[in-house]
Amino acid sequence: MAHYDFDLGVIGGGAAGLTVASGAAQLGAKTLLVEKEKELGGDCLHFGCVPSKTLIRTAQVYHFLKNAKAYGLPQVEVPPVDYGEIRKRIQSVIGTIQRHDSEERFCGLGAKVEFGNPVFIDEHSIRLNGAAYSAKNWVIASGSSPGIPRLEGLDRTPYITNKEIFSLDHLPKSMIILGAGPIAIEMAQAFCRLGTKVSVIQRSGQILTKEDKDLADEVMQVLGSEGVAFYLNASVVSTRDLGNEREVLIKDETGREIRLAAEQILVAMGRDPNLQGLGLDQIGVVFDRKGLQVDERLRTTQKHIYGAGDVTGAFQFTHAAGYEGGIVISNAIFHLPRKADYTFMPWCTFTDPELASIGMNEKSAKEAGLEYNVWTEAFLGNDRSLAEGEKVGRIKMILDKHEKPLGVQILGPQAGELLSEWVAVLNGKVKLSTLASAVHPYPTLGEINKRVAGTFFSPKIFSDRMRKGLKFFFHLKGRACG
Ligand SMILES: Cc1cc2nc3c(=O)[nH]c(=O)nc-3n(C[C@H](O)[C@H](O)[C@H](O)COP(=O)(O)OP(=O)(O)OC[C@H]3O[C@@H](n4cnc5c(N)ncnc54)[C@H](O)[C@@H]3O)c2cc1C
Numbered sequence: 001m002a003h004y005d006f007d008l009g010v011i012g013g014g015a016a017g018l019t020v021a022s023g024a025a026q027l028g029a030k031t032l033l034v035e036k037e038k039e040l041g042g043d044c045l046h047f048g049c050v051p052s053k054t055l056i057r058t059a060q061v062y063h064f065l066k067n068a069k070a071y072g073l074p075q076v077e078v079p080p081v082d083y084g085e086i087r088k089r090i091q092s093v094i095g096t097i098q099r100h101d102s103e104e105r106f107c108g109l110g111a112k113v114e115f116g117n118p119v120f121i122d123e124h125s126i127r128l129n130g131a132a133y134s135a136k137n138w139v140i141a142s143g144s145s146p147g148i149p150r151l152e153g154l155d156r157t158p159y160i161t162n163k164e165i166f167s168l169d170h171l172p173k174s175m176i177i178l179g180a181g182p183i184a185i186e187m188a189q190a191f192c193r194l195g196t197k198v199s200v201i202q203r204s205g206q207i208l209t210k211e212d213k214d215l216a217d218e219v220m221q222v223l224g225s226e227g228v229a230f231y232l233n234a235s236v237v238s239t240r241d242l243g244n245e246r247e248v249l250i251k252d253e254t255g256r257e258i259r260l261a262a263e264q265i266l267v268a269m270g271r272d273p274n275l276q277g278l279g280l281d282q283i284g285v286v287f288d289r290k291g292l293q294v295d296e297r298l299r300t301t302q303k304h305i306y307g308a309g310d311v312t313g314a315f316q317f318t319h320a321a322g323y324e325g326g327i328v329i330s331n332a333i334f335h336l337p338r339k340a341d342y343t344f345m346p347w348c349t350f351t352d353p354e355l356a357s358i359g360m361n362e363k364s365a366k367e368a369g370l371e372y373n374v375w376t377e378a379f380l381g382n383d384r385s386l387a388e389g390e391k392v393g394r395i396k397m398i399l400d401k402h403e404k405p406l407g408v409q410i411l412g413p414q415a416g417e418l419l420s421e422w423v424a425v426l427n428g429k430v431k432l433s434t435l436a437s438a439v440h441p442y443p444t445l446g447e448i449n450k451r452v453a454g455t456f457f458s459p460k461i462f463s464d465r466m467r468k469g470l471k472f473f474f475h476l477k478g479r480a481c482g
Helices: 015-026 042-046 049-066 083-101 103-109 182-194 213-226 318-332 362-367 383-387 415-427 432-437 447-461 464-474
Strands: 006-011 031-035 111-115 119-122 125-128 131-140 144-146 174-178 197-201 229-231 235-241 246-251 257-262 264-267 271-273 305-307 347-349 354-359 372-378 394-400 405-412
Touching (some): 015 031, 015 042, 015 111, 015 318, 042 083, 049 182, 103 111, 182 197, 182 213, 182 347, 197 257, 354 415, 362 405, 372 447, 432 447
Parallel strands (some): 006 031, 131 305, 174 197, 197 229
Antiparallel strands (some): 125 131, 347 354, 394 405
């Protein structure tokens, strides 16, 4: 039997790599974890989820302060924000979480951590900092980076991405955001709330293109009402550095050219997998610009080398990376042939209101050619929502023609939290009648989940047929009021 230095080698110390390394090491596999940056944690911790959600919360509190009157409080004059202080808060939250992802902790779990740029020298070995390390199995979990489009002039125009936006030295007066995906839209609202004049440029006619248009449009309306300017169906012709500002020349759908200028350009136009420089071509691991080619068990074209996280190009979320890490452990350590199943992969865009989704929406049901019905319930009918001053949004429950749930979308306050009940309902195959009859505490936002399930049963329960039956059997006297 071939001898290897390690049972498992993991490339990339982000959400996916850390999940695999900690699980494998704790199960007794001799594990090597290789990270190219100086610290573990990956994009989510340093440039993604954690700083963005911290910034979003700060912007929300500032927004509340400025809108105190809406809550029956005195209107106050709120001074401008100091981005330096916001940056400190972001760094402090990152620092606290970083301790959980420290080299020492992973060493304590039993994994050896090495920092540097690995290159595969054969199917089982890498070269790192002048030394060779071999492993029986490998996992590529090197994540993704902001995709930079080829736009006329962009290589000569300063711009920022998610890597720089959380460490700016001051709040930009104005910002043009290229792209309208979740990262772009979350940042658009947060910076607008903090006082930046924000313009969003989107190639298609909808923001958040994965979502149903009706819900995405509602998000856009909210952001628009707060001051974000949207340019839809607009293509970027060129960009130019004007010294103090940068210019973006766009063309709208009628062919009209519009010149926009701002202090910063944020490029948020998708993600590229981090696969260059690993020597994958030489060892027969196939990938393209979307990511690694993997089968349902997340094995690459070299069966002992797995892919997990953003690098697979599937669902680029931290929880998806963690899930895929678990699939790899099942296959590589337990040798249980477990397949990845994304049927009920949830996600959430953390705008205010949030837009959360699980399973199919109308768009994907239509694409799949499925017959479906939609059941909705508005947050306007939820007492807690009104008490909180939240009036926008609704829940959509999509059922197939056999009345089986296909998916749920929630646009509203704390939608991401509210979705968790559906995570349990859908994965646990809980009956809708159980959800509709389960007692939820009052007044809570979560009642909306019970209510939407109830709207499905109401027409059946309160039907003419039911009334007639009850009248016949129990001699009910009918309406007491005309
Ligand atoms: C602004 C922003 C906000 C986001 N918000 C959310 C959110 O709210 N919720 C959510 O679920 N997801 C969110 N995401 C997505 C989330 O960050 C990613 O899906 C997640 O980090 C993917 O984990 P990963 O392990 O695949 O990659 P990463 O976390 O990026 O980890 C990859 C690691 O590999 C390292 N690496 C790269 N190349 C090499 C190499 N050659 N050798 C060794 N190491 C290498 C990197 O340095 C990195 O540490 C957000 C992303 C961004 C950019």
